Amino acid sequence: MLPIYNQKSRIKLVVAALALLIAAATLVYTNVLVRRVSEREQQQIRLYARAQAFIINTEVNSNTNFVFEEIINANTTIPIILTDGDNVLGAKNMGLPPHLPAADSVRRMKAELTLMKQEHAPIVVTLGAGYKNYIYYRDSQLLRQLRTYPLVQLGVVAALALLAYFAFSYSRRAEQNRVWVGLAKETAHQLGTPLSSLVGWQEYLRASDRFREEPIVEELGKDIRRLEIITERFSNIGSNPVLNDENLLLTTRNAIAYLESRVSKKVKFSIETDLPTDTPARLNVPLFDWVIENICKNAVDAMQGRGSITLHLRRVRVRRSWLTRRATGPQLAIDITDTGSGIAKNKLESVFLPGFTTKKRGWGLGLxxxxxxxxxxxxxxxxxxxxxxxxxxxxxxxxxx
Ligand SMILES: Nc1ncnc2c1ncn2[C@@H]1O[C@H](COP(=O)(O)OP(=O)(O)OP(=O)(O)O)[C@@H](O)[C@H]1O
Ligand SMILES: [Mg+2]
Incomplete structure (x- = not known):
């Protein structure tokens, strides 16, 4: 196998590991920040509670003014609701719109109070004469944003990375297509010249008295036919090949007959089917032949020239497109079974990669x-x-x- 595939999957692993590391570090770091801010807010709330108790229990003087200005009014971020256990006595930093009708504001406050009860235990303010007030609070907007922000950020980055990946793999596939098509077209084109000259030579030999009866003329004819097939294949791959309704059984039989004559006699080919003999399939014959040839040649190699290759033609369940749920139309399958060496489970997909081969003289292009x-x-x-x-x-x- 070409080392490039090993390398590619290793690079992918490293990139994925790095991305995970960065994501984890971001989350851990913001978690630390969140904890610190949260501790600070709780401290602030406790101070606030003490100040409230102080103000309520002390006569008004300049000290209370100071406490009021510097501590109580200083909290402009943490939402707070003060209750005496049953009734709401006051609220701060709730973020309610200024002209909200009273009924709505009460409703919103109640909902907020329920949330606060879930988030933190209240701070109890002990007043004189055994009275108690409770300060309920929630995390400030800042703290809440700080909690969710890294998740949003990571989400956006991941979405961007995914988009980039798809764009990149799309353009890579488009480029591969151009290479395949271009190379095939060029090959067909280049084969054309010597081929037509060979046809000319064959005509010449046929016309001459000296060579007419020689076996060389027939052999030359076979090679010409072979070269024509190759040219046809390459020119089909290099253009938009036309699909026609072809007789599936007949086309398969022809392809196998052609192959049979060219591989070891110790390989037994057979075709089985329950389909009606005139079942059509949408095919481009030169390309279809090429596929059957590639698969069967691999099978012959895997059996080291001795064994059997069975082709089973059958109808398969009609599949629906998962996107549109529309049936893709009737489908036919050809199962090509050999009695060869088999393929390891972890190589079942790799064998289709260009360049993957286990053969000394293979190109890894057939499949x-x-x-x-x-x-x-x-x-x-x-x-x-x-x-x-x-x-x-x-x-x-x-x-x-
Ligand atoms: N029927 C099979 N049984 C076992 N292994 C197979 C079979 N078909 C393919 N393989 C494995 O898949 C590999 C890739 O096959 P592929 O036809 O793409 O390339 P190749 O035969 O090695 O070279 P070439 O380009 O000449 O066809 C083969 O080298 C072989 O290891
Ligand atoms: Mg092959």
Whole structure:
């Protein structure tokens, strides 16, 4: 396997770990801040309570004025409600609109009081003659904001990061598409010239008395046919391939017949199906052949040239798009099962990555290309349905009807 995939997932891990670390540090730090501010506010409230008690229990003089100005009026942030246990005696910093009707203001105050009771135990102010007042309070607006702010901030940053990631992966995919398409087009184009000259040579040999009967002419014809197929494939991948209603069974049979003649006789091919023989599927034949060839060649490699490859054609449950809940139309599947080496569980997705190969002389492009052809050009799916080490593998290819 190319080291790039290892490296990429390691980089992703490091980035994710860093992001988590930053998030955790932010939360811990603001938590510390919140605790400090909260302690301070409670201190302030206790001082406030003592001042209240002092004022009520002391005759008015310059000292009480000072206490009143500097302590009681100094609290302009912490919401407070003073009660004698049953009745509300006064309130401060409630943030109520100035011209609120009395009934509304009472209702709001009651609701606020319930909240305050949940948040902090009241501070008891002991007055003369056994009377007691209670000061209920809540955290100031500042403290509440300080609590939620880091969460909001982290949320916004995470949303931005997600957006950037999608934008980046979209543009990367678009770039990959351009590379695939461009390279394929160029290849088809370049093959064109020697191919037409070969066709010319074949005509020449056929016309000459000396070579007409030689087997070389027929062999040359086979190679030309092979090159034409390759050119056709590349030019289809390099353009917008046309899908037609093709007979699925017949097309599959043809593809297998072509392959059968070119691989070891110890590999047994078979096609099974319960479908009517004339079942159509939306196909581009040259590209479909290429997919079957790639999958079957891998199977032959995995069986080391001895075993069986079974193709099972079936109808599959119609799937609904999770977004629109609309049925995607009737679908057909081809299950291609080999009796080869199998694929390890943790490699079931990696085998589709371009460059992933376990072969000495492999490019790791076969399955990447096959998946591209099926998913991008046929709107279908290609995945591994079953695999067991030492027993074999089933690839499922889903097509639209
Ligand atoms: N039927 C199978 N059984 C077991 N392993 C498989 C099978 N098909 C694919 N693989 C594994 O997946 C890897 C990737 O396959 P892929 O066809 O993409 O590339 P490749 O065959 O290695 O090279 P090439 O580009 O020549 O096709 C293979 O190297 C092999 O390890
Ligand atoms: Mg291959």
């Amino acid at each position: 990447a290309l096959a998946r591209r052809i099926i998913q991008n050009y046929h709107g279908g799916k290609l995945f591994i349905k079953w695999s067991e080490l030492g027993r074999g593998t089933t690839f499922r290819l889903v097509l639209n009807q």
